[in-house]
Amino acid sequence: MTFKTADLFDDSGDRVRVCDPIFRDFGGHARFCGPIATVKCFEDNSLVKAVLGEPGEGRVLVVDAGGSLRCAMLGDLIAASAVEHGWRGVLLFGCVRDTVELVGMALGVKALAANPRKSEKRGEGQRDIPVSFAGVCFRPGDHIYCDEDGILVSVEALEV
Numbered sequence: 001m002t003f004k005t006a007d008l009f010d011d012s013g014d015r016v017r018v019c020d021p022i023f024r025d026f027g028g029h030a031r032f033c034g035p036i037a038t039v040k041c042f043e044d045n046s047l048v049k050a051v052l053g054e055p056g057e058g059r060v061l062v063v064d065a066g067g068s069l070r071c072a073m074l075g076d077l078i079a080a081s082a083v084e085h086g087w088r089g090v091l092l093f094g095c096v097r098d099t100v101e102l103v104g105m106a107l108g109v110k111a112l113a114a115n116p117r118k119s120e121k122r123g124e125g126q127r128d129i130p131v132s133f134a135g136v137c138f139r140p141g142d143h144i145y146c147d148e149d150g151i152l153v154s155v156e157a158l159e160v
Helices: 006-015 046-052 077-084
Strands: 016-018 032-040 060-064 070-072 089-096 108-114 132-133 135-140 143-147 150-154
Touching: 006 016, 006 143, 006 150, 016 135, 032 046, 032 089, 032 132, 046 060, 046 077, 060 132, 060 143, 070 077, 089 143, 135 150
Parallel strands: 032 060, 060 089, 070 089, 089 108
Antiparallel strands: 016 150, 032 143, 132 135, 143 150
């Protein structure tokens, strides 16, 4: 992928929303984009695992984990499943683990931090709903564009 979020912003202006710069890159691809799917859960990654085990079809999973820094919501096994099922990336308002393995995967992963503690498994959460964090509302079907400079969200697909 050759797009740059700075150029997309210059070309699109008020048609895009820009995330607050709070995320770090953890995956093998710093630059990724695609239609958005959403999950909302807190310290329980059961639904993240389930969704990333379904066909991704080039989508990006946006996870509102409440900004929790107490446990990881994504690790190497779930990320490997995401790659196998055709997901382009994960934007996680929470933590990851297994960072050495994540950087070697063909998957974009942006998250707040790393934490070795695993999450609970209670089967809780919601999917395919609007979620808001980092100053942006993410809606299923919107398009997300991520690179080393930041994250943009658009209602429509942009020319990349």
